[in-house]
Structure formats: C-alpha cells, structure tokens
Amino acid sequence: MRNIIRADLYRIFRGKGVYIATAVFLVFIITIIATNGMGTIGVDIHVFQNPDELDDYAEGLTVREEVKMTGKIAPIILADGTSDIIYFILPFIVIIAAADFSKGTAKNLISAGESRLKYYIAKLILIGFACIVTVVTFVVLSILITTLMNGFGGSFDMEFVKEVAKIYLPQLYLIFAYSCIGLFVVFTLKSTASLISIYVAFAIVPTILIMIAQDINERVVDLMKYDLVFNMKTYAYPDGAFPPDLTRTLILGGVFILVCTVGGFLLFRKAELK
Numbered sequence: 543m544r545n546i547i548r549a550d551l552y553r554i555f556r557g558k559g560v561y562i563a564t565a566v567f568l569v570f571i572i573t574i575i576a577t578n579g580m581g582t583i584g585v586d587i588h589v590f591q592n593p594d595e596l597d598d599y600a601e602g603l604t605v606r607e608e609v610k611m612t613g614k615i616a617p618i619i620l621a622d623g624t625s626d627i628i629y630f631i632l633p634f635i636v637i638i639a640a641a642d643f644s645k646g647t648a649k650n651l652i653s654a655g656e657s658r659l660k661y662y663i664a665k666l667i668l669i670g671f672a673c674i675v676t677v678v679t680f681v682v683l684s685i686l687i688t689t690l691m692n693g694f695g696g697s698f699d700m701e702f703v704k705e706v707a708k709i710y711l712p713q714l715y716l717i718f719a720y721s722c723i724g725l726f727v728v729f730t731l732k733s734t735a736s737l738i739s740i741y742v743a744f745a746i747v748p749t750i751l752i753m754i755a756q757d758i759n760e761r762v763v764d765l766m767k768y769d770l771v772f773n774m775k776t777y778a779y780p781d782g783a784f785p786p787d788l789t790r791t792l793i794l795g796g797v798f799i800l801v802c803t804v805g806g807f808l809l810f811r812k813a814e815l816k
Contacts, residue, residue, distance in 0.1 A: 563633035612695025621778035719795035
C-alpha cells in the first residue's frame, strides 16, 4: 500500500493537474476574502422565523452592522464558503483515482498482484489527505491574508483555536464523507464523466427537490438535516433556525463513509477491469 501511495504522489506532482487545481483554489480563497472584506455582525434575521419575534428582540437595535474583517474573525465569517470545497476536491478525486481507470493503470497494478483492498484504501488515504490539506489551506490563508490587510484583531490563543476547530473539524469530516461518494462512483462506474455528473448533482439536486416538495408539505424541509452539504453550512450559522448538531454530523458522515467505502470495495472486488 505504501508503494501505491508513493507512486501516486510521484505521478500527481509530476503532472500539471494538481497545480492547476491548487491555483484555482487559491483564486477562490482570495475572491471570497475580497467579497467579504466587510463582514457583518449583529442579529441575523434568518434566525427568526416569526417577524414579530424579530421586532421584539431588535427594537431600537441595528439588525446588521458592518465591521472590518480581521484575521481573528475571518474563519468565522468565511465558514459558509467551506461547503464549496467539495467542488475543489473533485479534481483531486479525478487525478488520484479516476485517471487510473481511464489510463488502464488500475488493471496493470491488480494484474501485477496488488491487493484490491490495499489499492482502495490507498486511494481513500490520499483523498483524505487532500481533504485535510484543502481545509487547512482555506483556514490558514483566510487568517493570514486578512491579518495582512486589517490586522489580527485580538490575541491568538487556545480559545481562538478551539472556536475555529469547533467549526472546521466537523466540516472537514463531512467533506471527507462527501468525497467517499466520489470514490464510490469511480470504483463502481470507472468513468470520469459519470463521476463529475453524479458528484455535482448529489450536492445540488437533493436541496432543489426538498425546496420544491416543501410547497406541498412544509415538514419536508426537515429532510435538509440529513443533507451533507446543508450540515456543513449549519456550522457557519450556530444561531440559525437549524443549528449544527455534532451527534447528527458524526452519524450522518459515518453512514456515508461506511456505506460508500464498504459498498465501493465490494463492487470493485468483483468487477472486471478493462
């Protein structure tokens, strides 16, 4: 398995794809920092489902107040953008796993005696590593760039680290769970086109269907609690109508990781490689 990972890393960093994907991701980070240069604090009107409740709470109070984004509050303000990281993980899934099937590398390795289980786990480890690096880069650069622009705005202490970790560790876990869906598609359909279409659709279609269905029955909106992308976003709005739930996150992510990984391997174990 180490040899597979080592060979993949050598192949990945020799190609242009990883550098192009990284450059696009850096542009994305800079763009959302620029567009959120003035963050907002105060009362979020979306927290209140009843307008009268807002009136009672915010009488004589400015509902939204603009504040210059500093390094200390940047990870909090930009946490909503973390869910978009799943789209930047997609190129890494293509490079790490899907390319092996389109180039015939997977067949050659398995024919040479490599265990299919070790092969699958090696890809899973590399995808997990890509998720970690991507999220850490997002957090660190958001802090560094805004600190250079507007200062850090406070003390860098363990309390700050805990607050950032409380938001981004669950999001990282869900991002990895989502990437397992992509890996499942790769190992079952062995098609880059199928991977891209299903991967993107799974992030968008469930939300659209729920939004349409809620016009028929409002209770359908509760199904959003079981959507991976929606759960990522809840950590950006801890006081929202649907606050984050760590237990639900752990169970939901665990189910996707387990089902996709076990199911993907079992189907791959019996599949004929071409």
